[in-house]
Amino acid sequence: MSIAKLISQYRDEINNRLANIYLDGPKSLTKPVGYVLNGSGKRLRPLLTIFSAEACGGSKEEVFSAALAVEVLHNFTLVHDDIMDQDHIRHGKETVHHKWDDGIAILTGDAMLSIALNLLNQSNVQHAQMNIFIKGLLAVCEGQAIDKEFETKNSVTLDEYQQMIDLKTGHMVGLAAELGAISAGVDFKTCHAIRDYGRLVGRAFQIQDDYLEIFSVSSMMGKSLRSDIILGKKTFLMIHALEKNGSRINHALKTAQIDYKKGIREIRDYIENEGINEIAREEINVILKLADGKLRGLPIDTEKLLYFSDLIKHRGH
Amino acid sequence: MSIAKLISQYRDEINNRLANIYLDGPKSLTKPVGYVLNGSGKRLRPLLTIFSAEACGGSKEEVFSAALAVEVLHNFTLVHDDIMDQDHIRHGKETVHHKWDDGIAILTGDAMLSIALNLLNQSNVQHAQMNIFIKGLLAVCEGQAIDKEFETKNSVTLDEYQQMIDLKTGHMVGLAAELGAISAGVDFKTCHAIRDYGRLVGRAFQIQDDYLEIFSVSSMMGKSLRSDIILGKKTFLMIHALEKNGSRINHALKTAQIDYKKGIREIRDYIENEGINEIAREEINVILKLADGKLRGLPIDTEKLLYFSDLIKHRGH
Numbered sequence: 001m002s003i004a005k006l007i008s009q010y011r012d013e014i015n016n017r018l019a020n021i022y023l024d025g026p027k028s029l030t031k032p033v034g035y036v037l038n039g040s041g042k043r044l045r046p047l048l049t050i051f052s053a054e055a056c057g058g059s060k061e062e063v064f065s066a067a068l069a070v071e072v073l074h075n076f077t078l079v080h081d082d083i084m085d086q087d088h089i090r091h092g093k094e095t096v097h098h099k100w101d102d103g104i105a106i107l108t109g110d111a112m113l114s115i116a117l118n119l120l121n122q123s124n125v126q127h128a129q130m131n132i133f134i135k136g137l138l139a140v141c142e143g144q145a146i147d148k149e150f151e152t153k154n155s156v157t158l159d160e161y162q163q164m165i166d167l168k169t170g171h172m173v174g175l176a177a178e179l180g181a182i183s184a185g186v187d188f189k190t191c192h193a194i195r196d197y198g199r200l201v202g203r204a205f206q207i208q209d210d211y212l213e214i215f216s217v218s219s220m221m222g223k224s225l226r227s228d229i230i231l232g233k234k235t236f237l238m239i240h241a242l243e244k245n246g247s248r249i250n251h252a253l254k255t256a257q258i259d260y261k262k263g264i265r266e267i268r269d270y271i272e273n274e275g276i277n278e279i280a281r282e283e284i285n286v287i288l289k290l291a292d293g294k295l296r297g298l299p300i301d302t303e304k305l306l307y308f309s310d311l312i313k314h315r316g317h
Numbered sequence: 318m319s320i321a322k323l324i325s326q327y328r329d330e331i332n333n334r335l336a337n338i339y340l341d342g343p344k345s346l347t348k349p350v351g352y353v354l355n356g357s358g359k360r361l362r363p364l365l366t367i368f369s370a371e372a373c374g375g376s377k378e379e380v381f382s383a384a385l386a387v388e389v390l391h392n393f394t395l396v397h398d399d400i401m402d403q404d405h406i407r408h409g410k411e412t413v414h415h416k417w418d419d420g421i422a423i424l425t426g427d428a429m430l431s432i433a434l435n436l437l438n439q440s441n442v443q444h445a446q447m448n449i450f451i452k453g454l455l456a457v458c459e460g461q462a463i464d465k466e467f468e469t470k471n472s473v474t475l476d477e478y479q480q481m482i483d484l485k486t487g488h489m490v491g492l493a494a495e496l497g498a499i500s501a502g503v504d505f506k507t508c509h510a511i512r513d514y515g516r517l518v519g520r521a522f523q524i525q526d527d528y529l530e531i532f533s534v535s536s537m538m539g540k541s542l543r544s545d546i547i548l549g550k551k552t553f554l555m556i557h558a559l560e561k562n563g564s565r566i567n568h569a570l571k572t573a574q575i576d577y578k579k580g581i582r583e584i585r586d587y588i589e590n591e592g593i594n595e596i597a598r599e600e601i602n603v604i605l606k607l608a609d610g611k612l613r614g615l616p617i618d619t620e621k622l623l624y625f626s627d628l629i630k631h632r633g634h
Contacts, residue, residue: 025455026462080427084420103401103465106423107458110397113430114455121447130438130447138342138431141424145343148420 003307014043032096032108039091045176046071051304052180063183065123070176072116079109136175143168156234165206173202193294200291204284210235211280240276320624331360349413349425356408362493363388368621369497380500382440387493389433396426453492460485473551482523490519517608521601527552528597557593
């Protein structure tokens with residue numbers, strides 16, 4: 001079977017399990033949890049966990065619960081982040097706090113975290129797996145905290161930005177990859193190399209997200225990009241643009257507060273004219289090459305992982 | 318050393334460890350986490366974990382991380398619940414979402430959950446301990462969800478109320494007791510009996526909380542009772558009062574929305590005149606007797622646990 005077909009099959013299996021994961025509880029919780037987990041996410045993280053296990057000679061069955069745990073953990077962060085960022089759309093659907101209310105969304109996230117931990121604890125878990133999962137949870141909280149801190153900072157360096165996305169996005173993608181390797185029982189060094197591969201893929205993924213937020217149609221992203229601009233989020237492209245011409249970009253941001261379309265058009269035009277979009281594309285390619293480099297020489301079958309990073313490279317939403 | 322002195326000593330040790338538990342991270346997280354964990358909580362749950370371990374022949378040292386984990390888990394629920402309930406005061410201090418904002422409070426709770434899990438994973442943890450901890454997390458979410466559902470229900474039965482507080486409060490107190498027993502390595506039956514003792518203590522504790530919310534001075538409780546009345550929370554005393562004379566109590570609740578003092582005085586007077594406060598006191602005593610009964614015949618030294626339930630019985634805040 002081709003890897004593309006395999007992905008489609010694995011995705012269906014993941015979706016089927018997620019759809020029925022929490023049915024027995026108060027309706028004000030089971031409904032929003034079901035709503036979130038029936039969303040049309042790309043399921044990239046659990047796919048990576050399974051691919052990582054298979055690359056290391058493990059099986060999908062052994063690692064399936066851990067893969068689901070990562071996906072539920074990821075969705076927990078989305079539900080809570082959407083409250084904080086006041087996003088109204090996620091994966092093309094209303095966000096939980098917007099459809100219900102903030103309280104329901106907080107509880108929905110908390111319950112999902114418990115579900116994620118329970119899935120991980122059901123797997124052929126070692127102490128190490130739980131340990132990195134818990135550390136991953138803290139990393140993602142810290143990344144989001146720093147991201148929020150950036151909103152009110154006038155200037156953020158690219159180094160600071162990278163540290164933030166490594167915590168907020170990279171750490172969890174690294175975790176997804178590492179869980180697969182650990183479950184397959186490969187040596188410590190291989191586990192860490194695969195984790196580092198995942199972290200770099202996560203870093204590239206986030207810069208790409210920043211890129212797509214400015215250059216894709218909002219509906220294709222399935223989330224509203226409006227909030228990021230309005231909130232003054234420091235993305236890869238915005239940091240470059242602010243560094244080049246702070247007063248012009250700040251002026252465009254002010255315009256966007258009043259006339260959103262006009263302000264965002266000014267920012268897009270500036271980014272294109274200055275070639276910042278090309279810088280971003282180049283950066284993504286360099287990071288993904290670095291990621292693939294981490295796999296070189298490992299005693300594993302790298303085919304699916306290389307396919308995965310290539311998939312990330314070419315994603316359009 | 319007397320048990321009272323021991324409690325004071327243990328509480329100091331708990332507070333010292335909690336004060337320094339999370340120092341290395343983004344300030345927008347370490348500050349509010351430090352603020353919460355430096356609060357003046359009674360530390361009843363970790364004390365129970367330690368007493369339970371000691372009752373079973375275990376030591377404080379072996380169970381200390383797990384005890385702290387329970388306290389941090391408890392405080393996580395308070396931070397998130399206070400957002401949902403719009404409470405402004407907790408333990409005599411401003412709540413996190415009120416002092417900072419909702420986003421900070423959501424993240425603070427999430428980070429605390431990671432800290433709690435990390436503490437538990439550091440202890441001489443068995444798979445079983447993590448398992449019941451994770452289930453406890455879901456139970457407390459479900460309890461809070463049902464509590465919120467009750468706010469918009471006209472009538473709630475005492476049975477429904479009991480199920481709710483067993484999830485929201487009892488489960489975690491049971492967990493605190495059970496973790497101590499498990500860490501001491503006693504048999505399954507004893508662990509479960511001690512857990513059931515804790516659950517009943519938790520149930521009594523919650524009814525007492527309901528009582529104190531109406532009959533204590535707000536500042537003594539260290540939390541604002543205003544919100545519970547305004548939100549239409551279904552407490553033990555309110556359910557009794559509503560069952561006896563729904564129209565009168567609903568009228569007083571409406572009054573409280575406009576003139577809080579007048580409304581609450583009407584409710585207090587009604588509850589006293591009808592002897593509902595006495596019913597609550599009696600209920601607490603009966604449940605605590607049931608709790609102590611769970612310990613009878615166990616191959617443990619029950620002294621500290623019996624002291625603990627007596628402490629709960631006589632608490633004034």
